[in-house]
Amino acid sequence: MTEAVALAAWRDRDRAPPENDGGADARGATADAPVAIQFRGVAKTYVSPKGEIGALKNIDLAIPEGRVFGVIGRSGAGKSSLLRLVNRLESATSGTVIVGGRDVGTLDGEALIGLRRRVGMIFQHFNLLASKTVAENVALPLKVAGWRRAEIDARVAEMLDLVGLADKRDAYPGRLSGGQKQRVGIARALAGRPDVLLCDEATSALDPETTQSILALLRDVNRALGITILLITHEMSVIRDICDDVLVLEKGEIAETGPVWRVFGAPRHPATRALLAPLYRELPEDLAGRVLPTPPRHGGEALVELSLTGERAQDLGAITASLGASARILTATLDRIGGRTQGSVLAALAVKSGARLDLPANARVIGYVAADG
Numbered sequence: 246m247t248e249a250v251a252l253a254a255w256r257d258r259d260r261a262p263p264e265n266d267g268g269a270d271a272r273g274a275t276a277d278a279p280v281a282i283q284f285r286g287v288a289k290t291y292v293s294p295k296g297e298i299g300a301l302k303n304i305d306l307a308i309p310e311g312r313v314f315g316v317i318g319r320s321g322a323g324k325s326s327l328l329r330l331v332n333r334l335e336s337a338t339s340g341t342v343i344v345g346g347r348d349v350g351t352l353d354g355e356a357l358i359g360l361r362r363r364v365g366m367i368f369q370h371f372n373l374l375a376s377k378t379v380a381e382n383v384a385l386p387l388k389v390a391g392w393r394r395a396e397i398d399a400r401v402a403e404m405l406d407l408v409g410l411a412d413k414r415d416a417y418p419g420r421l422s423g424g425q426k427q428r429v430g431i432a433r434a435l436a437g438r439p440d441v442l443l444c445d446e447a448t449s450a451l452d453p454e455t456t457q458s459i460l461a462l463l464r465d466v467n468r469a470l471g472i473t474i475l476l477i478t479h480e481m482s483v484i485r486d487i488c489d490d491v492l493v494l495e496k497g498e499i500a501e502t503g504p505v506w507r508v509f510g511a512p513r514h515p516a517t518r519a520l521l522a523p524l525y526r527e528l529p530e531d532l533a534g535r536v537l538p539t540p541p542r543h544g545g546e547a548l549v550e551l552s553l554t555g556e557r558a559q560d561l562g563a564i565t566a567s568l569g570a571s572a573r574i575l576t577a578t579l580d581r582i583g584g585r586t587q588g589s590v591l592a593a594l595a596v597k598s599g600a601r602l603d604l605p606a607n608a609r610v611i612g613y614v615a616a617d618g
């Protein structure tokens with residue numbers, strides 16, 4: 246079974262289809278959608294031998310249901326602390342954290358266990374049990390929750406189909422790649438049918454290609470099932486590639502928050518601008534200051550890098566065919582090393598808002614410049 250088919254089957258079995266389920270996905274959620282997670286005047290202070298550390302201050306935030314909500318910030322900004330307040334791995338020092346309508350600070354015993362069932366979590370280093378097989382790892386939370394044997398077996402098989410690892414059910418984690426381990430982590434986190442998935446630097450230990458495949462799986466899970474995803478990362482590209490909304494944390498406080506297109510398109514806070522800078526490091530200075538990570542609303546130009554590395558030097562006709570005759574060449578670096586052409590061309594291609602660019606495999610979009618930019 247493919248992931249897409251498995252996701253569709255799971256949605257149909259587990260949940261009533263949403264009212265507007267005519268191909269619409271969870272991203273259609275509007276700002277007045279029900280709130281999945283709310284922070285009201287939250288502060289978190291740790292007490293250490295060296296004194297008090299204010300990890301979070303004045304956090305007021307509402308995360309609507311069905312969104313992919315990203316939190317970014319420098320090291321020590323408070324991202325992990327914020328995430329861990331949601332499933333009460335940490336408790337707020339003051340203020341209120343509300344998940345699914347309940348103040349998590351008031352929960353104990355069965356109610357706290359219930360919260361942790363509604364909130365799944367995946368980790369940077371996967372946190373799998375090395376002595377248990379893939380299937381046993383996925384089954385673990387269901388066993389703890391008291392599911393019956395037959396139900397567990399069926400659910401584990403379903404989850405492994407979902408993440409594309411049905412053939413690895415009896416393997417041990419030590420024999421899996423990083424990407425496969427994270428897929429097991431996702432299967433385990435989703436097995437108990439949570440409403441919220443917390444992702445703690447879930448792709449930071451993975452190579453870029455594997456990162457993309459895990460992000461695509463998370464996006465599919467969000468779209469097909471409407472699960473709210475709250476993720477923390479230090480990589481702006483992860484936010485750009487998967488999130489609907491972003492919160493920028495700086496020294497424990499909210500620097501800015503909003504839809505990704507707005508925050509990345511017009512960053513207001515110096516912390517956001519500093520975090521965005523690496524995305525555009527390779528661009529000439531005059532462009533780097535104006536570049537946007539998402540297509541401008543009213544059209545503009547895409548900045549496209551065409552790699553020309555290969556044994557044969559490409560003729561101009563091939564370059565024109567790749568980029569289109571109206572592409573403007575901005576920069577080019579080309580060399581001939583060891584009988585091979587080495588280099589790339591940076592070009593600007595006009596884009597209309599909402600239109601897709603049809604590019605060959607050796608081209609990638611680095612960013613966009615608004616028509617009036």
Ligand SMILES: Nc1ncnc2c1ncn2[C@@H]1O[C@H](COP(=O)(O)OP(=O)(O)OP(=O)(O)O)[C@@H](O)[C@H]1O
Pocket residue numbers: 291292293298299300318319320321322323324325326327479
């Ligand atoms: N258990 C703890 N005890 C004491 N101080 C802590 C504890 N956990 C975090 N801190 C401190 O709280 C602040 C925020 O830490 P937190 O881990 O939430 O930030 P972060 O943005 O997730 O950082 P990173 O990206 O480096 O993981 C830091 O100064 C950190 O040293």
